[in-house]
Amino acid sequence: MMAGTETLGEGIPKSLQRNLSLDGAMTRALEGLTGGAVLAGLLLALGAGDAAIGLAAAVPFLAQAAQIPALSLAFRVRTRRMICLGASAISRILLALGGILSVVLPHGVGLVVLIVFLSLSSVAGAVGAFSWAYWMRDLVPADSYGTVFAKRFAWQSGVGLVATLAAGAFLTLGSAGNTSFAFLFIVGGAAGLVGLAFIARLPDVPLNPADGPETPVELFRRAVGTSERAPLAFAALWGLGAMMAVPFVPIFLLADLHAPFITVAILAAGSVLAALVTAPAWGRLTDRVGCKPVLAFASLTSGLAILGLVLVEDTRTSSLVVLAGVHIVMGASLAAVEISLGKLIARAAPFNRAGGFLAVAGMARALGSGLGVLVAGLVAGLASVSSLAFVVQWTGAGGVDTLGTIRVGHFDFVFVLSALLMLYATHRVLGLDEPEVRGHVNMIRELHVELSGLSPFRGARSIGRFAHHAGRLIRERRHFVPWSNPPRPPP
Numbered sequence: 215m216m217a218g219t220e221t222l223g224e225g226i227p228k229s230l231q232r233n234l235s236l237d238g239a240m241t242r243a244l245e246g247l248t249g250g251a252v253l254a255g256l257l258l259a260l261g262a263g264d265a266a267i268g269l270a271a272a273v274p275f276l277a278q279a280a281q282i283p284a285l286s287l288a289f290r291v292r293t294r295r296m297i298c299l300g301a302s303a304i305s306r307i308l309l310a311l312g313g314i315l316s317v318v319l320p321h322g323v324g325l326v327v328l329i330v331f332l333s334l335s336s337v338a339g340a341v342g343a344f345s346w347a348y349w350m351r352d353l354v355p356a357d358s359y360g361t362v363f364a365k366r367f368a369w370q371s372g373v374g375l376v377a378t379l380a381a382g383a384f385l386t387l388g389s390a391g392n393t394s395f396a397f398l399f400i401v402g403g404a405a406g407l408v409g410l411a412f413i414a415r416l417p418d419v420p421l422n423p424a425d426g427p428e429t430p431v432e433l434f435r436r437a438v439g440t441s442e443r444a445p446l447a448f449a450a451l452w453g454l455g456a457m458m459a460v461p462f463v464p465i466f467l468l469a470d471l472h473a474p475f476i477t478v479a480i481l482a483a484g485s486v487l488a489a490l491v492t493a494p495a496w497g498r499l500t501d502r503v504g505c506k507p508v509l510a511f512a513s514l515t516s517g518l519a520i521l522g523l524v525l526v527e528d529t530r531t532s533s534l535v536v537l538a539g540v541h542i543v544m545g546a547s548l549a550a551v552e553i554s555l556g557k558l559i560a561r562a563a564p565f566n567r568a569g570g571f572l573a574v575a576g577m578a579r580a581l582g583s584g585l586g587v588l589v590a591g592l593v594a595g596l597a598s599v600s601s602l603a604f605v606v607q608w609t610g611a612g613g614v615d616t617l618g619t620i621r622v623g624h625f626d627f628v629f630v631l632s633a634l635l636m637l638y639a640t641h642r643v644l645g646l647d648e649p650e651v652r653g654h655v656n657m658i659r660e661l662h663v664e665l666s667g668l669s670p671f672r673g674a675r676s677i678g679r680f681a682h683h684a685g686r687l688i689r690e691r692r693h694f695v696p697w698s699n700p701p702r703p704p705p
Contacts, residue, residue: 229415230353231362231365231366233412233413233415234366234412234416235366235368236369236409237409237410237413238366238369238370239369239370239372239373239409240373240405240406240409240412241370241409242369242371242377243373243374243376243377243402244406244409245374245402246374246376246378246381246402246486247377247398247399247401248310248402250378250482251381251467251468251479251482252385252395253270254461254464254465254468255385255464255468256313256392257270258468258469259392259395260316260328260392261322263595264592264594265591265592265595266325266329267462267465268588268591268594268595269591271461271462271587271591272584272587272591273333273336274332274339274584275580275587276336276580276581276584277333277339278336278340278577278580278581279340279577280337280341281340281341281344281573281580282573282577284301284340284344284345284573285570285573287341288344288345288421292420292421293418294346294349294418294419294421295413295414295418296418297341297342298342298345298349299410299413299414300342301339301341301345302338302346302406302413303407304335304338305336305338305339305342306335306406306407306410308335308338309332309335309403310399310400310402310404311331312327312328312330312331312332312335312399313328313400313402314400315327315328315331316395317393317395318396340576340580344572344576347560347576348572349418350560351563352422353417353419357501359501359557359560360498360499360500360501360553360557361497361498362497363553363556363557364496364497364498365497367497367549367553368490371486371487371490371549374489375483375490377405378479378483379479379480381479382475382482383476385398385475385479386474386475444642445558445575446574446575446578447642448509448555448639449582450582451582451642452551452579452639453578453580454582454585454635455633455639456516456548456583456632457584457590458589458628459590459629460544462590462594463523464478466523466624466625470624471526471527471529477529477534481537481538481541484538484541484542485544485548486545487542487545488543488544488546489548492546492549492550496553496554497553500553500554500557501557505554505555505558506643508553509550509551509554510643511550512546512547512550512554513547513551513639513640515543515546515547516543516544516547516548517632517633517634517635517637517639517640519539519540519544519547520629521629521630522539523536523537523625523626524626524629555579559571559572559575562575563575586632586635589631590628590631590632593627593628593631594624594625594628
């Protein structure tokens with residue numbers, strides 16, 4: 215480590231943690247202003263049906279097939295930092311252009327252009343994402359991986375919360391029609407490019423000389439035929455189950471329940487807030503007790519939460535309470551999976567072929583997610599005019615009393631199928647092979663300690679700490695000139 219470099223308690227340079235966190239914040243701002251409810255609203259405004267919505271949501275995942283040629287590119291160029299910056303910049307510019315052109319052109323043409331630009335942006339983003347994951351595996355110490363990326367995730371969640379609420383309020387109060395969507399895509403693309411300026415300040419890491427390129431056939435043969443198969447199978451299964459439901463929740467709220475944009479944004483913000491509050495706990499748990507207990511808990515609670523959406527039929531107060539609970543649980547669970555699964559895959563990557571393994575892992579998760587979104591779109595389209603009703607009756611001395619009716623229709627079929635797959639993913643966690651963490655650890659006790667500590671006071675403290683760090687950073691950077699050379703540390 216360089217002399218004079220200020221470090222965190224884990225021995226990680228503060229500049230590394232800060233730049234990682236700020237890039238994550240800008241990336242999440244991009245997602246909050248161009249994805250989720252915003253993208254769903256734009257697709258509906260352009261006249262997209264369930265199948266088109268499913269295709270648009272699946273494109274970013276199916277485009278991850280580009281990680282295989284990205285692996286060859288990484289070994290040819292041998293500068294993962296440069297590939298990450300270039301591909302990510304192209305991806306974010308194309309995304310902004312797609313949002314602008316989709317509202318300028320006629321409806322039918324605009325929808326096609328939007329999906330085409332989403333596809334091109336996603337392919338470039340997949341190349342950047344692979345280079346990023348491969349780069350971070352060698353840059354961040356393995357024993358602090360969960361803690362470092364939990365802090366990054368907390369910054370992402372804080373900024374995502376603000377971006378989601380701002381986008382919902384802007385679309386609700388704005389009177390510019392579809393032009394409002396184009397404005398959000400421009401601002402989101404600009405935020406994404408700002409994030410790359412922070413990544414550009416991170417050091418590159420030379421490729422491991424023992425890590426060499428492999429053909430696609432060799433990659434898949436090794437992945438399927440070895441003990442590394444279990445984390446890949448879980449990643450694909452989790453993506454399949456989770457992405458059958460997550461992209462369609464805002465569509466369900468906007469199209470079926472006719473909820474206003476601000477309501478959808480507030481619910482999404484609650485999900486982001488839950489991720490912000492719980493991310494530090496998931497990071498500590500992942501580093502202390504391992505990835506398996508965190509993944510098992512997250513997949514189980516996610517599956518049960520998704521089933522709650524089947525009970526919602528309107529936007530009454532009781533329904534909004536259920537929706538809020540589902541969003542909070544899903545936000546916390548998705549944060550747990552993001553942190554622990556990322557570490558599990560990074561640790562499972564073999565020393566002499568880490569690049570190939572990371573490429574296959576990214577494709578497995580992405581293709582599972584893309585397949586899930588496509589299947590969900592087809593199921594929702596077929597079930598749009600169908601429903602299944604369960605009548606609950608009590609037969610007693612006074613006759614038969616009907617206690618209520620549970621009706622399953624349209625997106626309810628998607629949510630039930632998604633929940634079943636995520637519950638099955640809980641079973642697949644048992645097949646994961648993970649080295650023992652710090653000797654014998656009572657995993658149930660550690661989970662209980664961390665989860666019982668997530669009180670409202672602790673959550674408020676986490677939000678306050680995030681606001682304090684953000685304010686201090688702004689004060690420090692008021693006179694910062696981006697193109698100036700930073701002072702060199704003393705010898």
